Amino acid sequence: MWKRNYSSKHVLNAKTIRTRYLEFFINENGHQLVNSSxxxxxxxxxxxxxNAGMCQFKRVFTGEEKIPYKKVANTQKCIRVGGKHNDLNLVGIDSYHHTFFEMLGNWSFGAYSKKEACKLAWELLTSAPFNLTPNRLFVTYFQGNEKLNLPPDEDVKNIWLELGY
Incomplete structure (x- = not known):
């Protein structure tokens, strides 16, 4: 069995990660908790x-439903067994494996912009909730997909550059 040798002060279990994440967005940044579907x-x-943290908001994104909150934080239990979001190649395809995990999400329904979302993400990771070392982190952006005729997200690329990352 492979086991990494960490000191106990660096090990965070799922409950601690979930709690710190939600406290950061709910208590420190005014988001409303929406429970997992x-x-x-x-x-x-x-x-x-x-199969994704956004599924419970699908009707909001499609305009079929209004949400009473401007800022939301959630955790969503997910299962992926095939299709577009197929993780089976990572766990093996057979008659009894699937992937079960929990996504942590923060959502703005008109309350803040991409820039604020980037700032919040950076603060979450590098400040008190997790205190990760900034020079060991890499930021990313969607580079586009020519086959699907989707352009790169230049807004986010420029935001990260403007913020100095």
Whole structure:
């Protein structure tokens, strides 16, 4: 069995990570907690299981529903068993494996911009919640997809550059 040898002060279990994440967004940044949806989707017949943290907000994104909050934080239990979001190649394809995980999300429904989202992400990772060393982190942006005719997200690229990362 492979085991990394960490001192106990550097090991964070899932409960601690989840709690620190939610405290940062709810207590320090005014987000409303939205609880995880059940993993078996009762509101979206197009997917057998919730496979991403945004699924519970799909009707908000499509304009079918209004959400009463401007800023939301959530944790979402997810299962991926195939299709577009297929993680089975990582765990092995057979009759009994699937991927089960929890996504942590923060959402703005008109409350703040991409720039503020980038600032919040950087603060979360490099300040009290997690205190990660900034020079060991790398920022990314969507570089586009020519096959799907999707342009790169130059806004986010420029935001990270403007913020000095």
């Amino acid at each position: 059940p993993v078996a989707s009762y509101f979206d017949p197009s997917i057998p299981f919730i």
